[in-house]
Amino acid sequence: MSSELSRLKARKKCSKQVDEIYGEAQRAYLIHYSCQSFYDNTSGNSTRITSIAVRNLESGQTKSFSMYKSAELSGQQSNIQGNMDALERSMLQDYFTFLNANHEATYLHWNMRDENYGFAALEHRFRVLGGSPYVLLDNRKFDLARALVTLYGRQYAPHTSPSGRKGRLMSIVEMNHIADADALEGAAEAAAFESGQYLKLHQSTLRKVDIMANIFDRVHGNSLETKGTFADRYGFHWSLIGELLKGSSIVKTIVVFGSIAAALVGFAKAWQLFFP
Known part of the structure; x- marks a missing residue:
């Protein structure tokens, strides 16, 4: 299977997930957290968590822990x-109590994937x-x-924003x-931690779940x-036609031409946003 055909299938699956989550918005939350800098932590211990925010996708109601x-x-x-361990433990206890009570919900996050930064880091x-x-x-x-x-x-977005912010x-x-008022980039969050501006970190975390x-x-x-091309945005690449002509199965043919139709429908919807 070609890489483009694999990507097309992955895109269709992801698009379906987005629709499903949106359709069950009352059972979905946006989650984000702030922590001590990964790079300025000289203690040798895991990075300390400072604040966590969880926002319901449907109601917009936000629960925060800090x-x-x-x-x-x-x-x-x-x-x-002087009381960081006790305060951090109290915050995490409240967070995990909430998570346990709402464990059947879906949690939308931004790169929370490992023990460096992620759900596993909170658990650790x-x-x-x-x-x-x-x-x-x-x-x-x-x-x-x-x-x-x-x-x-x-290439959907550069790693540095037009104003020079990272990420x-x-x-x-x-x-x-x-x-994005109050939202801090990574370096600014690290500086806020080092200077003891914990309320500022809390406000940044709250803003980021709103942004998400x-x-x-x-x-x-x-x-x-985004910076994605038309082909990226609507899930169709002309190279797929050549793949079909090389003997791909009828099922793949239906998938690809179905994507062409979906791309045209998507483009038509986008056109109507600007030219109703």
């Missing part, structure tokens, strides 16, 4: 650095602090960052004019602006 909130509730705002930190985490099944996770690559191609998330924000919800809505509505 060391700042834990400190405020326990009356320790003036001495967060809670274990380090003496807790017993709820482990969410992989089939309840949807990586929005990887989905954009599948749907729009590897494709910031590039997509600027390309689509999405409100906005992006997902645009993906579903086929209105997200």
